[in-house]
Structure formats: structure tokens, C-alpha cells
Amino acid sequence: MKIYNKKNFLYGLGLTIIGVLLLLNSLWLGFAVKSSVILALCLFFGIGLILRSLSRDMSREDKIAALDERNKLVEWRAKSRALGIVELICAVCILVSIVGMQVLRDVFGGMLIAFGLMYTIMLLTELFTLLYYDKKL
Secondary structure (H helix, E strand, O other), rough: OOOOHHHHHHHHHHHHHHHHHHHHHHHHHOOHHHHHHHHHHHHHHHHHHHHHHHHHHHHHHHHHHOOOHHHHHHHHHHHHHHHHHHHHHHHHHHHHHHHHOOOOOHHHHHHHHHHHHHHHHHHHHHHHHHHHHHHHH
16 A cells, blocks of 8 residues: 555554554543544544545545645635634733732733733734845735
């Protein structure tokens, strides 16, 4: 058997190993609903990725889909929107922490520092990537 898509094969192998480990853990400690769902999903997607990576036609479809410009554009827009939403949530958490500091200084002070640091890192990352791609294009 030849592996046509090594990346998908490794992802599938990893998911299958996680699924088998969860199965062994469930057999040892007992089944729980949450772990059983994760177990089933890991095995389902892991075995599916392994089978797709061993098929020439399916691997070719996957590679063409990965190189498709529309798929890349959708992925980039989704990641950009996700960053914007996370920045907004982080800014709201900063405001809640500022208001909460008036009541409980110890708890909300640490939260303010953490959310402020995350927000600063996100803004700097966005700035540096903007400068990089502005210079590159």
C-alpha cells in the first residue's frame, strides 16, 4: 500500500491512536458519555483520514481542495473574523474587570492584567502581520 497524502495519514494515525487510547481508558475505568462521543469521533475521523490518504483519487481531491483559491479565501476571512470577535470579547472582559476592581481588587486585578496582556499581544500580532503583508505585496 502506498501513502499518497502523508500529512493526512499522520493526522489520521494520530486521531486513531487517541481513539484507541480513549477506548482502553474507557475499558479500564468505565464508559462515560463525553469520552465515548470523543472516542467515536476520533476513531471515525482517524480511520477516514487514513483511508483517504491511501486512495490515489481521494488524495488528489484533497490536494486540489487545499490549493483552491476560494477555500483559502474563506479560511483567511474566517480566521480574520475570529480574531476580530476574540478582540471584542477580550475588550469587554477588560471593561468588566475594570468595573469589578472597584468591588474585589484581588480577583479582578489579576484578570485585568491577563486580559490586558492578551489584548496587547493580539493587537501587536495584527499590526506586525499587517506591516509584513503591506511590505510584501
